[in-house]
Amino acid sequence: MMEEIKVEKVDKRKARPADGELSFGRTFTDHMFTMEYDENKGWHDPKVVPYQPLELDPAAACCHYGQTTFEGLKAYRSNNGALLFRPEKNAERFNNTNRRMCIPEMDPEFFVQAIKEAVRVDQDWIPAKEGTSLYIRPFILANEVYLGLKPSSHYKFVIIMSPVAAYYPQGIKPTRIYVETEYVRAVRGGTGSAKTGGNYAGSLKAQSSAADKGYDEVLWLDGVEREYVEEVGAMNVFFKIDGKIVTPELGGSVLPGITRDSVITMLEDWDYDVEVRKISIEDIAQAYKDGRLEEAFGTGTAAIISPIGELNYNGLKMEINDFETGEVASKLYKTLTGIQTGKVDDPYNWTEEIPLD
Amino acid sequence: MMEEIKVEKVDKRKARPADGELSFGRTFTDHMFTMEYDENKGWHDPKVVPYQPLELDPAAACCHYGQTTFEGLKAYRSNNGALLFRPEKNAERFNNTNRRMCIPEMDPEFFVQAIKEAVRVDQDWIPAKEGTSLYIRPFILANEVYLGLKPSSHYKFVIIMSPVAAYYPQGIKPTRIYVETEYVRAVRGGTGSAKTGGNYAGSLKAQSSAADKGYDEVLWLDGVEREYVEEVGAMNVFFKIDGKIVTPELGGSVLPGITRDSVITMLEDWDYDVEVRKISIEDIAQAYKDGRLEEAFGTGTAAIISPIGELNYNGLKMEINDFETGEVASKLYKTLTGIQTGKVDDPYNWTEEIPLD
Numbered sequence A, B: 001m002m003e004e005i006k007v008e009k010v011d012k013r014k015a016r017p018a019d020g021e022l023s024f025g026r027t028f029t030d031h032m033f034t035m036e037y038d039e040n041k042g043w044h045d046p047k048v049v050p051y052q053p054l055e056l057d058p059a060a061a062c063c064h065y066g067q068t069t070f071e072g073l074k075a076y077r078s079n080n081g082a083l084l085f086r087p088e089k090n091a092e093r094f095n096n097t098n099r100r101m102c103i104p105e106m107d108p109e110f111f112v113q114a115i116k117e118a119v120r121v122d123q124d125w126i127p128a129k130e131g132t133s134l135y136i137r138p139f140i141l142a143n144e145v146y147l148g149l150k151p152s153s154h155y156k157f158v159i160i161m162s163p164v165a166a167y168y169p170q171g172i173k174p175t176r177i178y179v180e181t182e183y184v185r186a187v188r189g190g191t192g193s194a195k196t197g198g199n200y201a202g203s204l205k206a207q208s209s210a211a212d213k214g215y216d217e218v219l220w221l222d223g224v225e226r227e228y229v230e231e232v233g234a235m236n237v238f239f240k241i242d243g244k245i246v247t248p249e250l251g252g253s254v255l256p257g258i259t260r261d262s263v264i265t266m267l268e269d270w271d272y273d274v275e276v277r278k279i280s281i282e283d284i285a286q287a288y289k290d291g292r293l294e295e296a297f298g299t300g301t302a303a304i305i306s307p308i309g310e311l312n313y314n315g316l317k318m319e320i321n322d323f324e325t326g327e328v329a330s331k332l333y334k335t336l337t338g339i340q341t342g343k344v345d346d347p348y349n350w351t352e353e354i355p356l357d
């Protein structure tokens, strides 16, 4: 049933940056994957082609009405090949996102196959140095040429790949977080649980003003009560209070992170008490004042684990764990990155081998 | 201070559809306006060029993080030339939108000048038949080639133009509206008052399911209480209750429509009692039950005035004014379209002449 993926290779490969000179998301590999959708043919014409500009009619829907969705995952070099981390979860989330945004779903197995084929063609681009990886960005743009407001009848699916540096070149390091009380990222009934452009565009303003105040990211509160913790920047968030691990329930406005899901599984496996529930920022502040706030950290594909060293809530500066990476965060980071790179046993069967030549 | 707008004309003009064969937003004129932004030069290189595809790097910010904004207005053929309707209000709203979305503002006078120059070059495309117009779509795309989440350092500003049919070929006609109680368009602290893609992408799902139920548009309720009326589809909304006109206050989540502003001014001028305030959907339902709900209509650049003939709230089907266009809606439609086309006196100085050759 799946169409064969055609491969058209570049004549001349680009110069690859050395593993030590990588950054994030600025350098792209030699090729990209593309596939088209129209109402008659469905998803069709899958191919790997040289990395090249997209030609979009200026009236293409995505240029006006934001009907775009994306995913993000990484390929890691392992001892004897390359590994993906739970790519079927990205496929599942992508379909959930696309359903919310009125974009046609795709066969989840084909989504994973497309990624594998794209990585295979550009396998030399997977960096090897500790902490580095090949970041993979699948995305969809609505491209019907029409200014009417309705779901597009044409879409383009693209996968681009970028070799990225270690997120923590100097070792895992706590961040300073500003609790956002003016701007809202998402609200139940909205698009917060979907990976769609608008959520990220809407977050830029809060992120910029937090940066102006010297903070790395914002902690988002819910849009209704402005009280319950949702996410930190573009990561899910966890707290250790009184020895227990607490993380916000998804509730429709939180992005269901794959790292979050993996972290919950591991912590339960390690016999931590994990509570997935509403958490009010007032309760966090109270726990801090009582000396019961032991750790806080974000989780996401980019940083994997990002410890929070300070949380500023309306001027209350809560320093957490003496601005040191906590025990739970450390152990999660080590184990997760170990599994992802094949250095540590994978009891959950989370990694998937990419067949290389 | 303003850079001169270069003009590069097409070699061969396209065939223009006859005025009677127009639709909305599918046919575009021969030319488009473009201008670039970077941090060193600011907005620069303004030009009118042949209508052509945009070349976007697949890693351009707008393809991923939805940093896009737009405006919409119309040029009308008048007896002795062409008219714009309050374009300086579009310039002002565009800057407000861009500020919210971390996009650099532009000189409002230059914005209007750019529109005039683009329309002048394609002046033959302004249709003449009653009710037709040239729809003008200015928009900005973030196009820095970077997958990091931050405001882009490069932008492209484009104006495209499309000759459009009369919105009501058979005369102004009431619509059936479904009150949306599951999905939310916007919330205070979010981006609802900005004309940015994400708001529209997020609205597609509700719009589609209303259409499946046989309704034309949805009426949006606020995201916090799910009780207060906000907008109808992509229009502002007005009610006539007990002889008074009521319209929702803007409150941060409603798009500040230019038609809305004009309608409020005219109604006050005509000695109507106009209340700009929170309106609960329960109060609307009560007014309907008491026989006090006399009229309801949407306002926006596309339809100008769109009477509401039925409002379905949780199964309560409120038929308004016997599904006939009300007196207030009729008078507003006639007067506004009259002013816009120069057929009726313009006491507010709202129209602006476009110099034609």
Ligand SMILES: Cc1ncc(COP(=O)(O)O)c(C=O)c1O
Pocket (backbone or CB within 6 Å): A072, A231, A233, A234, A235, A236, A255, A256, A257, A258, A259, A260, A299, A300, A301, A302
């Ligand atoms: C808003 C948001 N929250 C959380 C996450 C974390 O998700 P994941 O662990 O799947 O990377 C992401 C994506 O990376 C995100 O964009």
Ligand SMILES: Cc1ncc(COP(=O)(O)O)c(C=O)c1O
Pocket (backbone or CB within 6 Å): B072, B231, B233, B234, B235, B236, B255, B256, B257, B258, B259, B260, B299, B300, B301, B302
């Ligand atoms: C969401 C939304 N509300 C209301 C309006 C009406 O605004 P205007 O009267 O300026 O066209 C628009 C735009 O047309 C809109 O997109």
